[in-house]
Amino acid sequence: MRWLFPGQEVLVESRCLDCGGSVRLRMRDEEMLEIDPETAVGYMPSPFAASRVGSAAFN
Amino acid sequence: MNLFRSEEHLTRWLHHWHAAGDYVLPVEEWAKVFSAPTFQRRLEPDYLARAPEYLEEYRRALQAAGKSLPAPDRILSTVLFTDVVESTRHAAQVGDSEWRALVQRHDDIIRGQLQHFAGREIDRTGDGFLSAFASPARAIRCAQAIAVEMHSLGLRVRAGVHSGEFEVLGDHLGGIAVHIGARISALAGPDEVLVSQTVRDAVVGSGIAFEDRGTHELKGVPGQWQLYGVAS
Numbered sequence: 001m002r003w004l005f006p007g008q009e010v011l012v013e014s015r016c017l018d019c020g021g022s023v024r025l026r027m028r029d030e031e032m033l034e035i036d037p038e039t040a041v042g043y044m045p046s047p048f049a050a051s052r053v054g055s056a057a058f059n
Numbered sequence: 060m061n062l063f064r065s066e067e068h069l070t071r072w073l074h075h076w077h078a079a080g081d082y083v084l085p086v087e088e089w090a091k092v093f094s095a096p097t098f099q100r101r102l103e104p105d106y107l108a109r110a111p112e113y114l115e116e117y118r119r120a121l122q123a124a125g126k127s128l129p130a131p132d133r134i135l136s137t138v139l140f141t142d143v144v145e146s147t148r149h150a151a152q153v154g155d156s157e158w159r160a161l162v163q164r165h166d167d168i169i170r171g172q173l174q175h176f177a178g179r180e181i182d183r184t185g186d187g188f189l190s191a192f193a194s195p196a197r198a199i200r201c202a203q204a205i206a207v208e209m210h211s212l213g214l215r216v217r218a219g220v221h222s223g224e225f226e227v228l229g230d231h232l233g234g235i236a237v238h239i240g241a242r243i244s245a246l247a248g249p250d251e252v253l254v255s256q257t258v259r260d261a262v263v264g265s266g267i268a269f270e271d272r273g274t275h276e277l278k279g280v281p282g283q284w285q286l287y288g289v290a291s
């Protein structure tokens with residue numbers, strides 16, 4: 001959020017992809033002000049994943 | 060980024076993907092990773108085109124959070140470098156406006172031949188192109204066709220071809236093999252297609268003939284490199 005909303009407090013209200021339960025984040029720049037639930041994790045697939053091996057782009 | 064209420068929820072969702080753990084962080088850690096300068100660049104209009112250049116920054120941001128990117132994918136491929144001979148002199152002779160038009164026609168010729176020989180444009184390199192091919196013979200034939208067609212513009216090109224294993228960085232190729240191809244191209248004369256021994260050995264039986272151009276040191280690349288000029 002640092003780059004999009006510098007210095008502003010940002011609220012993210014999302015859903016868990018597994019159970020659909022609420023995931024709520026409140027943050028300013030890179031500082032997390034609130035995480036609900038505290039056990040929340042983020043998952044990001046890499047754009048350089050192994051699935052690109054043998055990509056048709058280079059064959 | 061996808062959010063989960065806990066790692067247990069994520070594990071359930073990704074139960075079949077063993078590599079998932081490499082990319083899971085508590086949200087506080089992701090917030091720090093996303094504060095890296097490389098993510099600010101995502102707001103720039105040319106971000107996608109330049110993304111491979113930012114890979115190292117992304118890698119460092121992940122490392123600071125205790126994670127690492129997977130090793131880059133590697134593929135066997137053939138690269139062709141082409142470059143206009145004495146381009147600065149030509150540009151000075153004809154003037155900026157006409158030179159721009161010439162370069163546009165030069166680019167059209169190369170892209171047309173790449174399409175014909177099933178090559179893929181990887182990058183522009185000054186007055187030249189870096190292209191990739193699945194077949195070294197097609198790369199050679201493409202280079203020859205480009206050299207002949209450039210005569211219609213009053214231009215001459217030099218070309219270098221090398222086969223090897225390359226790193227796949229998004230839509231780009233990287234690794235030492237790219238540098239080898241560039242160095243080989245730089246040693247080629249006007250209208251010449253210069254290839255590495257790897258390429259010559261790979262196309263045995265294709266009917267392509269070569270002339271020995273001796274062994275060379277390629278700047279920054281270990282060892283001696285036997286090079287060959289394409290004769291026919």
